[in-house]
Amino acid sequence: MFARIRTSILAASVSAAALMTLPAAGQEATFVLSTNEVGIPNYNPVMAVNTNTAFSMIYDTLVAQDADLSFHPFLAESWDEAPDGMSWVFHLKPGVKFHNGKPLTAAVIAKWIELFRKSENSYMVDAVDRVEAVDDLTAKFVMKHPEPNLLFNLSSSFMGVPDPDAITEMGDNYGISEAVGTGPFKLESFTLGQETVLVRNDDYAWESPLSANKGPAKLERITFREMAEDSTAFLELKSGGVDALLSVPTDYIDQIKAEPTLALFSIPGQEVYYMPINVTREPFTDIKVRQAAALAINQKEILENVFGGHGAVANNFLISALPESKIDPSLDISYDPAKANALLDEAGWKMGADGVRAKDGKPLSVALWTQSDSIFRRLTEVVQAQLKAVGIDAKITTFDSSTIRDQYKAGEQQLAVRSYFWNNADIVDWFFGGDRLGYPNISMFNDPKAEELRDKAMKGSKTQDERVQNFTAYHAYVTSQFPYAPIYQPEQNMAYNKDRLVMPDRIHGTSVTGVDMVDVSVKE
């Protein structure tokens, strides 16, 4: 009895003992993951619904994207797109080896792309019909239709290249005790919800030209810790328990600036906070009520008071850095309480004595869902008060951050406060596509005209310019139907201990990835 439990307990106590005797010196650094990256169940990029920063340390991508959104060689030395967009040829860097010693070949790439077909991320390779191995180092992507976004997809963390055979062999166990990529660091241990320890890949010699460092990384060992509370993370940084935070909430910016040993740096954010509105639930089946709820949100007040003026307001669904965010300004959504009140009056919801509107004796009372992270709870309370100001009584329900997605799938939400993290216009397709009702399409938005525009944007674009045009039109139409209210777009702030760490002069890419991490070192 209990035999199996005993062995695992033994194993655990051995690893705990090993941790306690960990030497503190040398090229070792501890980073705290952003709170929205907490709780990754495994390091399998193909099946992942979310990824964290450590993925890009374990896995390299074919293509690297820089902060200016330009693309650069990585595992692929070069590539050619056919003039009609119906095929791409990638020339792989020679000599690249996986952590298990296997070489990276075109055949491996072909196998890996096929793995995506059954996963939630299959849309990333939907446009790819098949991958042909022309020779060991030449992979030809044969397309179903032109896909100007292919390079972006190939540079995303979901498309870090793993050893496809390892994934097939290990199945559900892949990415827990073992993860096989070609990246500058190897997975040493992963404790769910606690920490991920990576050790240097000493064979590494295929860094992206964006990295200053050539060859293996400077750091020998990195620990990524997961902390559910921002305050704990901040205290750890302040007291020297960790060396860097990959995301700093705006509440702590002034205090970090005041600390002589800490340094702060910001990169353009990729996150948008918004309030999805379920278009299939009363009273939001009425577009006027949806518009009123959206216009009741005072973005500027939230920016100034909840986020201390750091970042920017959001007036539509996309981060301002994307060209597709430039829709007709008359469609942009911003605070207009007079119009919100007028719209609700028009829709028949009359203001009651208690400050809550009612129609046919029914109060305008709705459910407002949020997740348990402190910033969401706080923001949601402000949104609740702003809705109340126009006569909408919102009752807050809080869910665990990791289960709220499953809750959305039942489609019973009315309003919610949430955020997404992505820097490509195809996020509009992800959150409003008619075939993903519940989650990710929390708004349950399924509109024939939107579907038509969506199809054109996803599949009918031959060039990047055409794609921008098509996505702008799709994004503009979705916004005009008010299935969401935009709130806020943060900048990403990171902080580190400058007595301990030497960080590169500037961050390449749209967030901190393995490309930057190979340049980080510890002061000795």
Place this chain on the structure above:
Amino acid sequence: MPGFLIRRVLLLLPVFLAVSVVIFLILHLIPGDPVDNLVKVGTPAAKRAEITARYGLDRPLVVQYGIWLWAVMHGDLGTSIVTHRPVASLIGQALPHSLALGGAALAFSSALGILLGVVAAAWRDRWPDQIIMGGVLVGSTLPSFWLGLLLILAFAVQLGWFPVSGARGWDSLILPVLTIGLGGTALVARVTRVAMIEAGGRDFVMLLHAKGLPPGRIRLRHVLRHALIPVVTILALRIGWILGGAVTVEYVFARPGLGSTLIKGLNQHDYPVVQACLLMLAVAVMLGTLLGDVVQALMDPRVRGALG
């Protein structure tokens, strides 16, 4: 002694069975179909039926219970729905941390509590007693998460003596142990004080005094031994507190442990994890009761004599 032990262990069997039924039923008591918690919404009916069958949820409840119990007896606690990992390995990771924290907190609060209780009883109703019992009362009325946060502020941040969070090394144990230990100290100190006062009034103590033994020696060697019996009983009965009660402190100090695993499982509707954690706690509680009985028997000369 062996006979006594066997009898006590046999008595635990029906309790274990009753507990296992309750824990098993928790999954079924929760409103809604358990399958909804196992599959994602929008899963095709065939896949749903397959999962229902895989978890044996299409069988009669009694059969399901039998299968589950059989698996548990063989060390198979099931697979976590959220993380797709064997529950035994999740518990295996959490348990050492819980034992370390709980054990240290128990040792701390017993040592300090007994010391304070003895001192308070010796100076009964005079100022040392008043101060000790007042301090102990204050310590036990502070919400532990609040106390924990204030301790972090003072000792980890301002003074920098101890780590703020996590479970890496012995020094990360000190603040959590203090936070939990203060509450436990109050209980131990109160029970010890009362027991010392009561034992001190017994006839055999009068006799020892009459024999002319030094009062300090009587108090420590004879009275304390009698007084410790209720203290040990209380401590053993509360062993579930040691393993599961630290959940708030684990949360504040971001420490892994059985309590936080259970709470996370509850929040995530990960029922195999919840069942396994509860079972672990129940087993610990039963072992604690057993331990309490045995220690009590060993310390009480009358019982020891009867076991002969």
Place this chain on the structure above:
Amino acid sequence: MSLRRTLGPVRSALATRKGALAGLWLALVVVVAVLAPLLTPYAYDIQSLPDAFRPPAATHWLGTDEFGRDLLTRIIYGARTSLSVSVVSIAVSVLAGMILGAAAGYFGGRLDQAVTVVVDLTWSFPEILVALILVAIIGPGVTGTMVAIGVAYLAQFTRLTRAQIMTIRSETYIEAARSLGASDGFILARHLLPNALGPVLIAGMLATGDAIILEATLGFFGLGAQPPLPSWGAMMSSGSGLLFKAPWIILFPGLAVATTVIAINLFGDALIHALDIKTRLREA
């Protein structure tokens, strides 16, 4: 229980210095909570974001919270939530515990065994775990919290009542009543329960203090009263992330909890002394 029997111990408890101080504080908290709308110049739920994070000053004696709401107002309204939740749940728990414990102690046999096993087991689990599990099943909010706290303390009152009933049951006057043909219900209601009442009520009073802490802890986990309704625990929950920026947000509700619980304990201790005539005689 006659009025004099109730008031007598309370009066003698109030006669001690500690008891008087504690009683005064408790009375103050209750009065303030009841009269909250008359006493507070601010509304507990109206946000004023530009006024957020004001440290204690003349306009806001205890400062403002992260939404610019007056902290003192919220603590006073929070007292309503925290006190009513803990008092109601403990009252229900005492009542249920007395019925269960009396039935088990009086009738004995299988019923007693079953009750004892269940009660001993739940008693060994920390109340916070029992409450967290129940709230997870019922759902967060004031009702869920009340049920959870009530059930968490049920074992304690059941045990106590049972033990009281067991000791009195075999006394001669009960035997006499039974031989005179009194029914079980009559004996329980007329003789056994009134005698068991004192200790159980005092235990209930002390448990109310623990229940305030438990309510605060559930609130800290975000499971108690839902916003914008204030409770001491919920206030500390949002304050924990702002420990540096605005320590008063977590400091003052914590002090409110601590002082109230200490007062309840001191008053309870004074009552025990007043009621426990045997001990008092021995001490004298």
